[in-house]
Amino acid sequence: MKATYDLPCNIAQTLNIIGDRWTLLIVHEILTGRKTFSEMKKGLNGISSNLLSDRLKYLESSGLISASLYSDHPPRYEYNLTESGQDLEDVFNAIILWGRANLDKCYKKLIHEKCRTEVNIAYYCPHCDENVDELSVVEVD
Amino acid sequence: MKATYDLPCNIAQTLNIIGDRWTLLIVHEILTGRKTFSEMKKGLNGISSNLLSDRLKYLESSGLISASLYSDHPPRYEYNLTESGQDLEDVFNAIILWGRANLDKCYKKLIHEKCRTEVNIAYYCPHCDENVDELSVVEVD
DNA sequence: TATACTAAGTTCAAAAAATCAACCTTGTTA
DNA sequence: TAACAAGGTTGATTTTTTGAACTTAGTATA
Structure with missing residues:
Protein backbone atom coordinates (compact mmCIF):
# COMPACT_ATOMS: atom_id res chain seq x y z
CA MET A 1 0.00 0.00 0.00
CA GLU A 83 -8.79 22.24 -13.74
CA SER A 84 -7.26 21.08 -10.48
CA GLY A 85 -4.08 20.21 -12.33
CA GLN A 86 -3.95 23.69 -13.81
CA ASP A 87 -4.51 25.13 -10.36
CA LEU A 88 -1.06 23.86 -9.45
CA GLU A 89 0.39 26.69 -11.49
CA ASP A 90 0.61 28.92 -8.42
CA VAL A 91 2.56 26.21 -6.64
CA PHE A 92 4.98 25.94 -9.56
CA ASN A 93 5.37 29.71 -9.68
CA ALA A 94 6.06 29.87 -5.96
CA ILE A 95 8.76 27.22 -6.37
CA ILE A 96 10.27 28.99 -9.39
CA LEU A 97 10.45 32.22 -7.40
CA TRP A 98 11.97 30.45 -4.41
CA GLY A 99 14.58 28.97 -6.71
CA ARG A 100 15.25 32.32 -8.31
CA ALA A 101 16.06 33.80 -4.91
CA ASN A 102 17.75 30.83 -3.30
CA LEU A 103 19.28 28.36 -5.72
CA ASP A 104 22.96 28.50 -6.56
CA LYS A 105 22.24 27.60 -10.11
CA CYS A 106 18.95 29.11 -11.20
CA TYR A 107 17.51 28.49 -14.64
CA LYS A 108 14.21 30.30 -14.86
CA LYS A 109 12.56 33.52 -13.82
CA LEU A 110 8.99 34.72 -13.86
CA ILE A 111 8.31 37.97 -15.67
CA HIS A 112 5.43 40.24 -16.57
CA GLU A 113 5.10 39.67 -20.32
CA LYS A 114 4.44 43.24 -21.30
CA CYS A 115 7.30 45.00 -19.49
CA ARG A 116 9.66 42.02 -18.97
CA THR A 117 10.06 42.82 -15.26
CA GLU A 118 10.27 40.05 -12.70
CA VAL A 119 7.14 39.76 -10.59
CA ASN A 120 6.59 38.89 -6.91
CA ILE A 121 3.92 36.91 -5.22
CA ALA A 122 1.30 38.98 -3.45
CA TYR A 123 -1.86 38.15 -1.54
CA TYR A 124 -4.98 39.90 -2.71
CA CYS A 125 -7.92 40.40 -0.38
CA PRO A 126 -11.13 40.66 -2.41
CA HIS A 127 -12.98 42.30 0.47
CA CYS A 128 -10.44 45.08 0.99
CA ASP A 129 -9.68 45.17 -2.75
CA GLU A 130 -5.95 45.40 -2.18
CA ASN A 131 -2.84 43.36 -1.60
CA VAL A 132 -2.36 42.56 2.05
CA ASP A 133 0.43 41.32 4.27
CA GLU A 134 -1.04 40.22 7.57
CA LEU A 135 -2.18 36.69 6.87
CA SER A 136 -3.26 33.84 9.10
CA VAL A 137 -3.67 30.19 8.40
CA VAL A 138 -6.80 29.11 10.27
CA GLU A 139 -8.89 25.97 10.62
CA VAL A 140 -11.75 25.71 8.18
CA ASP A 141 -15.34 25.28 9.58
CA MET B 1 24.28 8.39 -2.96
CA GLU B 83 16.05 33.25 5.50
CA SER B 84 15.82 30.78 2.63
CA GLY B 85 13.78 28.48 4.84
CA GLN B 86 11.39 31.31 5.62
CA ASP B 87 11.15 32.09 1.92
CA LEU B 88 9.34 28.79 1.52
CA GLU B 89 6.28 30.40 3.08
CA ASP B 90 4.92 31.37 -0.36
CA VAL B 91 5.24 27.74 -1.43
CA PHE B 92 3.33 26.61 1.65
CA ASN B 93 0.66 29.21 1.06
CA ALA B 94 0.28 28.18 -2.56
CA ILE B 95 -0.18 24.57 -1.46
CA ILE B 96 -2.67 25.54 1.26
CA LEU B 97 -4.70 27.46 -1.30
CA TRP B 98 -4.56 24.60 -3.78
CA GLY B 99 -5.82 22.28 -1.06
CA ARG B 100 -8.57 24.70 -0.12
CA ALA B 101 -9.87 24.65 -3.68
CA ASN B 102 -9.19 21.03 -4.56
CA LEU B 103 -9.00 18.69 -1.59
CA ASP B 104 -12.01 16.65 -0.54
CA LYS B 105 -11.10 17.14 3.06
CA CYS B 106 -9.59 20.54 3.61
CA TYR B 107 -8.32 21.64 7.00
CA LYS B 108 -6.91 25.11 6.62
CA LYS B 109 -7.59 28.36 4.87
CA LEU B 110 -5.60 31.53 4.41
CA ILE B 111 -7.23 34.75 5.51
CA HIS B 112 -6.49 38.43 5.73
CA GLU B 113 -6.14 38.94 9.49
CA LYS B 114 -7.95 42.24 9.71
CA CYS B 115 -11.13 41.41 7.80
CA ARG B 116 -11.06 37.60 8.04
CA THR B 117 -11.61 37.22 4.29
CA GLU B 118 -9.86 34.50 2.34
CA VAL B 119 -7.11 35.83 0.10
CA ASN B 120 -5.88 34.82 -3.36
CA ILE B 121 -2.44 34.67 -4.81
CA ALA B 122 -1.59 37.54 -7.14
CA TYR B 123 1.51 38.53 -9.06
CA TYR B 124 2.75 42.02 -8.47
CA CYS B 125 4.86 43.79 -11.06
CA PRO B 126 7.05 46.40 -9.34
CA HIS B 127 7.65 48.23 -12.60
CA CYS B 128 3.98 48.65 -13.49
CA ASP B 129 3.06 48.96 -9.80
CA GLU B 130 0.06 46.67 -10.13
CA ASN B 131 -1.01 43.07 -10.09
CA VAL B 132 -0.62 41.46 -13.48
CA ASP B 133 -1.85 38.33 -15.23
CA GLU B 134 0.22 37.78 -18.33
CA LEU B 135 3.26 35.98 -17.04
CA SER B 136 6.07 34.10 -18.74
CA VAL B 137 8.62 31.74 -17.36
CA VAL B 138 11.86 32.53 -19.19
CA GLU B 139 15.47 31.41 -19.07
CA VAL B 140 17.67 33.46 -16.82
CA ASP B 141 20.78 35.17 -18.37
C1' DT C 1 18.82 5.30 47.00
C1' DA C 2 16.50 3.06 43.41
C1' DT C 3 12.97 3.64 39.75
C1' DA C 4 10.81 5.69 36.31
C1' DC C 5 10.61 9.10 32.77
C1' DT C 6 11.94 12.55 29.08
C1' DA C 7 14.79 14.47 25.24
C1' DA C 8 17.35 13.52 21.55
C1' DG C 9 19.03 10.77 19.22
C1' DT C 10 21.69 5.86 17.00
C1' DT C 11 21.69 1.13 15.18
C1' DC C 12 20.14 -2.50 12.49
C1' DA C 13 16.80 -5.66 10.22
C1' DA C 14 12.69 -5.76 7.30
C1' DA C 15 9.58 -3.79 4.03
C1' DA C 16 8.46 -0.72 0.39
C1' DA C 17 9.60 2.02 -3.55
C1' DA C 18 12.47 3.34 -7.38
C1' DT C 19 15.76 2.15 -10.93
C1' DC C 20 17.55 -0.53 -14.68
C1' DA C 21 17.51 -3.44 -18.45
C1' DA C 22 15.16 -6.37 -21.33
C1' DC C 23 11.08 -7.46 -23.68
C1' DC C 24 6.45 -6.87 -26.12
C1' DT C 25 2.88 -5.16 -29.40
C1' DT C 26 1.25 -2.43 -33.06
C1' DG C 27 2.13 0.27 -36.69
C1' DT C 28 5.31 3.18 -40.02
C1' DT C 29 9.28 4.11 -42.88
C1' DA C 30 13.49 2.87 -45.84
C1' DT D 1 11.97 -7.25 -45.38
C1' DA D 2 14.41 -4.96 -41.86
C1' DA D 3 14.69 -1.33 -38.84
C1' DC D 4 12.53 1.94 -35.98
C1' DA D 5 9.18 4.39 -32.87
C1' DA D 6 5.42 4.87 -29.48
C1' DG D 7 3.80 3.32 -25.49
C1' DG D 8 4.11 0.60 -22.61
C1' DT D 9 5.01 -4.33 -19.23
C1' DT D 10 7.92 -7.53 -16.50
C1' DG D 11 11.16 -8.84 -13.24
C1' DA D 12 15.64 -8.42 -10.80
C1' DT D 13 18.50 -5.15 -8.27
C1' DT D 14 19.34 -1.15 -5.54
C1' DT D 15 17.94 2.55 -2.65
C1' DT D 16 14.83 4.48 0.79
C1' DT D 17 11.85 4.26 4.42
C1' DT D 18 9.90 2.09 8.33
C1' DG D 19 9.85 -0.03 12.81
C1' DA D 20 11.59 -1.53 16.90
C1' DA D 21 15.07 -1.75 20.19
C1' DC D 22 18.76 0.52 22.42
C1' DT D 23 21.71 4.54 24.28
C1' DT D 24 23.11 8.55 26.93
C1' DA D 25 22.41 12.22 29.95
C1' DG D 26 19.68 14.44 33.03
C1' DT D 27 15.03 15.18 36.17
C1' DA D 28 11.44 13.90 39.04
C1' DT D 29 9.26 10.59 42.22
C1' DA D 30 8.77 7.13 46.04
Whole structure:
Protein backbone atom coordinates (compact mmCIF):
# COMPACT_ATOMS: atom_id res chain seq x y z
CA MET A 1 0.00 0.00 0.00
CA LYS A 2 1.08 3.49 -0.82
CA ALA A 3 2.58 5.30 2.16
CA THR A 4 0.58 8.40 2.96
CA TYR A 5 0.82 11.09 5.57
CA ASP A 6 -1.87 10.80 8.19
CA LEU A 7 -2.00 14.42 9.34
CA PRO A 8 -4.87 16.94 9.49
CA CYS A 9 -3.09 19.47 7.33
CA ASN A 10 -3.67 20.69 3.79
CA ILE A 11 -0.01 20.42 3.03
CA ALA A 12 0.30 16.79 4.09
CA GLN A 13 -2.91 15.86 2.25
CA THR A 14 -1.77 17.65 -0.88
CA LEU A 15 1.61 15.96 -0.72
CA ASN A 16 -0.23 12.64 -0.54
CA ILE A 17 -1.31 13.41 -4.11
CA ILE A 18 1.65 15.22 -5.62
CA GLY A 19 4.48 14.50 -3.18
CA ASP A 20 5.89 11.29 -4.63
CA ARG A 21 9.14 11.38 -6.54
CA TRP A 22 8.67 12.63 -10.15
CA THR A 23 4.95 13.37 -9.77
CA LEU A 24 5.12 17.15 -9.63
CA LEU A 25 7.64 17.21 -12.47
CA ILE A 26 5.32 15.15 -14.63
CA VAL A 27 2.48 17.60 -14.07
CA HIS A 28 4.90 20.38 -14.91
CA GLU A 29 5.87 18.70 -18.18
CA ILE A 30 2.24 18.64 -19.22
CA LEU A 31 1.80 22.26 -18.17
CA THR A 32 4.68 23.24 -20.43
CA GLY A 33 3.24 21.40 -23.38
CA ARG A 34 4.93 18.00 -23.38
CA LYS A 35 1.84 15.87 -23.44
CA THR A 36 2.72 12.43 -24.78
CA PHE A 37 4.47 9.59 -23.05
CA SER A 38 7.62 9.84 -25.09
CA GLU A 39 7.86 13.63 -24.95
CA MET A 40 7.69 13.40 -21.16
CA LYS A 41 10.17 10.57 -21.03
CA LYS A 42 12.59 12.67 -23.05
CA GLY A 43 11.96 15.74 -20.94
CA LEU A 44 12.43 13.93 -17.63
CA ASN A 45 16.00 12.72 -17.90
CA GLY A 46 16.34 9.58 -15.80
CA ILE A 47 12.72 8.52 -15.28
CA SER A 48 11.94 4.91 -16.07
CA SER A 49 9.03 3.85 -18.24
CA ASN A 50 7.26 1.88 -15.58
CA LEU A 51 7.35 4.75 -13.13
CA LEU A 52 6.11 7.26 -15.70
CA SER A 53 3.34 4.85 -16.60
CA ASP A 54 2.37 4.32 -12.93
CA ARG A 55 2.41 8.02 -12.16
CA LEU A 56 0.27 8.93 -15.16
CA LYS A 57 -2.32 6.40 -14.07
CA TYR A 58 -2.26 7.69 -10.52
CA LEU A 59 -2.55 11.32 -11.60
CA GLU A 60 -5.49 10.40 -13.79
CA SER A 61 -7.21 8.52 -10.98
CA SER A 62 -6.63 11.54 -8.72
CA GLY A 63 -8.29 13.83 -11.23
CA LEU A 64 -5.30 16.06 -11.95
CA ILE A 65 -4.85 14.95 -15.53
CA SER A 66 -7.00 13.38 -18.22
CA ALA A 67 -5.87 11.03 -20.94
CA SER A 68 -7.41 11.32 -24.37
CA LEU A 69 -6.89 8.94 -27.22
CA TYR A 70 -5.53 10.76 -30.23
CA SER A 71 -4.94 7.64 -32.25
CA ASP A 72 -7.05 4.52 -32.08
CA HIS A 73 -4.82 2.04 -33.67
CA PRO A 74 -2.27 1.82 -32.18
CA PRO A 75 -3.65 3.45 -29.03
CA ARG A 76 -1.85 6.73 -28.40
CA TYR A 77 -2.74 9.08 -25.60
CA GLU A 78 -2.34 12.75 -25.06
CA TYR A 79 -2.33 13.83 -21.44
CA ASN A 80 -3.89 17.11 -20.39
CA LEU A 81 -4.36 18.90 -17.11
CA THR A 82 -7.78 19.10 -15.56
CA GLU A 83 -8.79 22.24 -13.74
CA SER A 84 -7.26 21.08 -10.48
CA GLY A 85 -4.08 20.21 -12.33
CA GLN A 86 -3.95 23.69 -13.81
CA ASP A 87 -4.51 25.13 -10.36
CA LEU A 88 -1.06 23.86 -9.45
CA GLU A 89 0.39 26.69 -11.49
CA ASP A 90 0.61 28.92 -8.42
CA VAL A 91 2.56 26.21 -6.64
CA PHE A 92 4.98 25.94 -9.56
CA ASN A 93 5.37 29.71 -9.68
CA ALA A 94 6.06 29.87 -5.96
CA ILE A 95 8.76 27.22 -6.37
CA ILE A 96 10.27 28.99 -9.39
CA LEU A 97 10.45 32.22 -7.40
CA TRP A 98 11.97 30.45 -4.41
CA GLY A 99 14.58 28.97 -6.71
CA ARG A 100 15.25 32.32 -8.31
CA ALA A 101 16.06 33.80 -4.91
CA ASN A 102 17.75 30.83 -3.30
CA LEU A 103 19.28 28.36 -5.72
CA ASP A 104 22.96 28.50 -6.56
CA LYS A 105 22.24 27.60 -10.11
CA CYS A 106 18.95 29.11 -11.20
CA TYR A 107 17.51 28.49 -14.64
CA LYS A 108 14.21 30.30 -14.86
CA LYS A 109 12.56 33.52 -13.82
CA LEU A 110 8.99 34.72 -13.86
CA ILE A 111 8.31 37.97 -15.67
CA HIS A 112 5.43 40.24 -16.57
CA GLU A 113 5.10 39.67 -20.32
CA LYS A 114 4.44 43.24 -21.30
CA CYS A 115 7.30 45.00 -19.49
CA ARG A 116 9.66 42.02 -18.97
CA THR A 117 10.06 42.82 -15.26
CA GLU A 118 10.27 40.05 -12.70
CA VAL A 119 7.14 39.76 -10.59
CA ASN A 120 6.59 38.89 -6.91
CA ILE A 121 3.92 36.91 -5.22
CA ALA A 122 1.30 38.98 -3.45
CA TYR A 123 -1.86 38.15 -1.54
CA TYR A 124 -4.98 39.90 -2.71
CA CYS A 125 -7.92 40.40 -0.38
CA PRO A 126 -11.13 40.66 -2.41
CA HIS A 127 -12.98 42.30 0.47
CA CYS A 128 -10.44 45.08 0.99
CA ASP A 129 -9.68 45.17 -2.75
CA GLU A 130 -5.95 45.40 -2.18
CA ASN A 131 -2.84 43.36 -1.60
CA VAL A 132 -2.36 42.56 2.05
CA ASP A 133 0.43 41.32 4.27
CA GLU A 134 -1.04 40.22 7.57
CA LEU A 135 -2.18 36.69 6.87
CA SER A 136 -3.26 33.84 9.10
CA VAL A 137 -3.67 30.19 8.40
CA VAL A 138 -6.80 29.11 10.27
CA GLU A 139 -8.89 25.97 10.62
CA VAL A 140 -11.75 25.71 8.18
CA ASP A 141 -15.34 25.28 9.58
CA MET B 1 24.28 8.39 -2.96
CA LYS B 2 21.13 10.44 -2.78
CA ALA B 3 19.05 10.26 -5.94
CA THR B 4 18.64 13.68 -7.47
CA TYR B 5 16.96 15.07 -10.54
CA ASP B 6 19.40 16.06 -13.24
CA LEU B 7 17.31 18.63 -15.08
CA PRO B 8 17.96 22.28 -15.93
CA CYS B 9 14.83 23.50 -14.18
CA ASN B 10 14.28 25.48 -10.99
CA ILE B 11 11.55 23.13 -9.95
CA ALA B 12 13.68 20.00 -10.25
CA GLN B 13 16.61 21.66 -8.49
CA THR B 14 14.38 22.90 -5.70
CA LEU B 15 12.84 19.48 -5.30
CA ASN B 16 16.36 18.08 -4.95
CA ILE B 17 16.47 20.04 -1.68
CA ILE B 18 12.92 19.83 -0.35
CA GLY B 19 11.37 17.04 -2.40
CA ASP B 20 12.21 14.03 -0.24
CA ARG B 21 9.52 12.41 1.83
CA TRP B 22 8.83 14.34 5.08
CA THR B 23 11.26 17.16 4.30
CA LEU B 24 8.76 19.87 3.44
CA LEU B 25 6.56 18.89 6.38
CA ILE B 26 9.53 19.21 8.74
CA VAL B 27 10.21 22.73 7.50
CA HIS B 28 6.53 23.47 7.97
CA GLU B 29 6.61 22.23 11.56
CA ILE B 30 9.40 24.67 12.33
CA LEU B 31 7.54 27.47 10.57
CA THR B 32 4.53 26.83 12.79
CA GLY B 33 6.62 26.93 15.93
CA ARG B 34 7.43 23.31 16.71
CA LYS B 35 11.16 23.66 16.96
CA THR B 36 12.54 20.79 19.00
CA PHE B 37 13.09 17.21 17.99
CA SER B 38 10.34 15.81 20.16
CA GLU B 39 7.80 18.49 19.30
CA MET B 40 8.33 17.68 15.64
CA LYS B 41 8.18 13.96 16.22
CA LYS B 42 4.85 14.43 17.98
CA GLY B 43 3.55 16.73 15.24
CA LEU B 44 4.56 14.41 12.41
CA ASN B 45 2.55 11.31 13.15
CA GLY B 46 4.41 8.31 11.76
CA ILE B 47 7.88 9.69 11.19
CA SER B 48 10.71 7.61 12.60
CA SER B 49 13.48 9.08 14.73
CA ASN B 50 16.28 8.20 12.37
CA LEU B 51 14.60 9.84 9.41
CA LEU B 52 13.79 12.99 11.36
CA SER B 53 17.38 13.08 12.50
CA ASP B 54 18.74 12.58 8.95
CA ARG B 55 16.42 15.19 7.48
CA LEU B 56 17.30 17.79 10.08
CA LYS B 57 20.97 17.29 9.31
CA TYR B 58 20.36 17.54 5.60
CA LEU B 59 18.23 20.68 5.94
CA GLU B 60 20.93 22.25 8.05
CA SER B 61 23.64 21.35 5.53
CA SER B 62 21.46 22.84 2.78
CA GLY B 63 21.13 26.09 4.69
CA LEU B 64 17.37 26.04 5.18
CA ILE B 65 17.47 25.63 8.92
CA SER B 66 19.94 26.31 11.70
CA ALA B 67 20.37 24.35 14.90
CA SER B 68 21.16 26.21 18.09
CA LEU B 69 22.06 24.63 21.36
CA TYR B 70 19.66 25.74 24.06
CA SER B 71 21.06 23.40 26.67
CA ASP B 72 24.65 22.31 26.93
CA HIS B 73 24.35 19.40 29.19
CA PRO B 74 22.58 17.33 27.94
CA PRO B 75 22.85 18.79 24.45
CA ARG B 76 19.46 20.02 23.28
CA TYR B 77 18.87 21.80 20.03
CA GLU B 78 16.27 24.23 18.84
CA TYR B 79 15.82 24.35 15.09
CA ASN B 80 15.04 27.59 13.33
CA LEU B 81 14.48 28.60 9.75
CA THR B 82 17.12 30.59 7.94
CA GLU B 83 16.05 33.25 5.50
CA SER B 84 15.82 30.78 2.63
CA GLY B 85 13.78 28.48 4.84
CA GLN B 86 11.39 31.31 5.62
CA ASP B 87 11.15 32.09 1.92
CA LEU B 88 9.34 28.79 1.52
CA GLU B 89 6.28 30.40 3.08
CA ASP B 90 4.92 31.37 -0.36
CA VAL B 91 5.24 27.74 -1.43
CA PHE B 92 3.33 26.61 1.65
CA ASN B 93 0.66 29.21 1.06
CA ALA B 94 0.28 28.18 -2.56
CA ILE B 95 -0.18 24.57 -1.46
CA ILE B 96 -2.67 25.54 1.26
CA LEU B 97 -4.70 27.46 -1.30
CA TRP B 98 -4.56 24.60 -3.78
CA GLY B 99 -5.82 22.28 -1.06
CA ARG B 100 -8.57 24.70 -0.12
CA ALA B 101 -9.87 24.65 -3.68
CA ASN B 102 -9.19 21.03 -4.56
CA LEU B 103 -9.00 18.69 -1.59
CA ASP B 104 -12.01 16.65 -0.54
CA LYS B 105 -11.10 17.14 3.06
CA CYS B 106 -9.59 20.54 3.61
CA TYR B 107 -8.32 21.64 7.00
CA LYS B 108 -6.91 25.11 6.62
CA LYS B 109 -7.59 28.36 4.87
CA LEU B 110 -5.60 31.53 4.41
CA ILE B 111 -7.23 34.75 5.51
CA HIS B 112 -6.49 38.43 5.73
CA GLU B 113 -6.14 38.94 9.49
CA LYS B 114 -7.95 42.24 9.71
CA CYS B 115 -11.13 41.41 7.80
CA ARG B 116 -11.06 37.60 8.04
CA THR B 117 -11.61 37.22 4.29
CA GLU B 118 -9.86 34.50 2.34
CA VAL B 119 -7.11 35.83 0.10
CA ASN B 120 -5.88 34.82 -3.36
CA ILE B 121 -2.44 34.67 -4.81
CA ALA B 122 -1.59 37.54 -7.14
CA TYR B 123 1.51 38.53 -9.06
CA TYR B 124 2.75 42.02 -8.47
CA CYS B 125 4.86 43.79 -11.06
CA PRO B 126 7.05 46.40 -9.34
CA HIS B 127 7.65 48.23 -12.60
CA CYS B 128 3.98 48.65 -13.49
CA ASP B 129 3.06 48.96 -9.80
CA GLU B 130 0.06 46.67 -10.13
CA ASN B 131 -1.01 43.07 -10.09
CA VAL B 132 -0.62 41.46 -13.48
CA ASP B 133 -1.85 38.33 -15.23
CA GLU B 134 0.22 37.78 -18.33
CA LEU B 135 3.26 35.98 -17.04
CA SER B 136 6.07 34.10 -18.74
CA VAL B 137 8.62 31.74 -17.36
CA VAL B 138 11.86 32.53 -19.19
CA GLU B 139 15.47 31.41 -19.07
CA VAL B 140 17.67 33.46 -16.82
CA ASP B 141 20.78 35.17 -18.37
C1' DT C 1 18.82 5.30 47.00
C1' DA C 2 16.50 3.06 43.41
C1' DT C 3 12.97 3.64 39.75
C1' DA C 4 10.81 5.69 36.31
C1' DC C 5 10.61 9.10 32.77
C1' DT C 6 11.94 12.55 29.08
C1' DA C 7 14.79 14.47 25.24
C1' DA C 8 17.35 13.52 21.55
C1' DG C 9 19.03 10.77 19.22
C1' DT C 10 21.69 5.86 17.00
C1' DT C 11 21.69 1.13 15.18
C1' DC C 12 20.14 -2.50 12.49
C1' DA C 13 16.80 -5.66 10.22
C1' DA C 14 12.69 -5.76 7.30
C1' DA C 15 9.58 -3.79 4.03
C1' DA C 16 8.46 -0.72 0.39
C1' DA C 17 9.60 2.02 -3.55
C1' DA C 18 12.47 3.34 -7.38
C1' DT C 19 15.76 2.15 -10.93
C1' DC C 20 17.55 -0.53 -14.68
C1' DA C 21 17.51 -3.44 -18.45
C1' DA C 22 15.16 -6.37 -21.33
C1' DC C 23 11.08 -7.46 -23.68
C1' DC C 24 6.45 -6.87 -26.12
C1' DT C 25 2.88 -5.16 -29.40
C1' DT C 26 1.25 -2.43 -33.06
C1' DG C 27 2.13 0.27 -36.69
C1' DT C 28 5.31 3.18 -40.02
C1' DT C 29 9.28 4.11 -42.88
C1' DA C 30 13.49 2.87 -45.84
C1' DT D 1 11.97 -7.25 -45.38
C1' DA D 2 14.41 -4.96 -41.86
C1' DA D 3 14.69 -1.33 -38.84
C1' DC D 4 12.53 1.94 -35.98
C1' DA D 5 9.18 4.39 -32.87
C1' DA D 6 5.42 4.87 -29.48
C1' DG D 7 3.80 3.32 -25.49
C1' DG D 8 4.11 0.60 -22.61
C1' DT D 9 5.01 -4.33 -19.23
C1' DT D 10 7.92 -7.53 -16.50
C1' DG D 11 11.16 -8.84 -13.24
C1' DA D 12 15.64 -8.42 -10.80
C1' DT D 13 18.50 -5.15 -8.27
C1' DT D 14 19.34 -1.15 -5.54
C1' DT D 15 17.94 2.55 -2.65
C1' DT D 16 14.83 4.48 0.79
C1' DT D 17 11.85 4.26 4.42
C1' DT D 18 9.90 2.09 8.33
C1' DG D 19 9.85 -0.03 12.81
C1' DA D 20 11.59 -1.53 16.90
C1' DA D 21 15.07 -1.75 20.19
C1' DC D 22 18.76 0.52 22.42
C1' DT D 23 21.71 4.54 24.28
C1' DT D 24 23.11 8.55 26.93
C1' DA D 25 22.41 12.22 29.95
C1' DG D 26 19.68 14.44 33.03
C1' DT D 27 15.03 15.18 36.17
C1' DA D 28 11.44 13.90 39.04
C1' DT D 29 9.26 10.59 42.22
C1' DA D 30 8.77 7.13 46.04
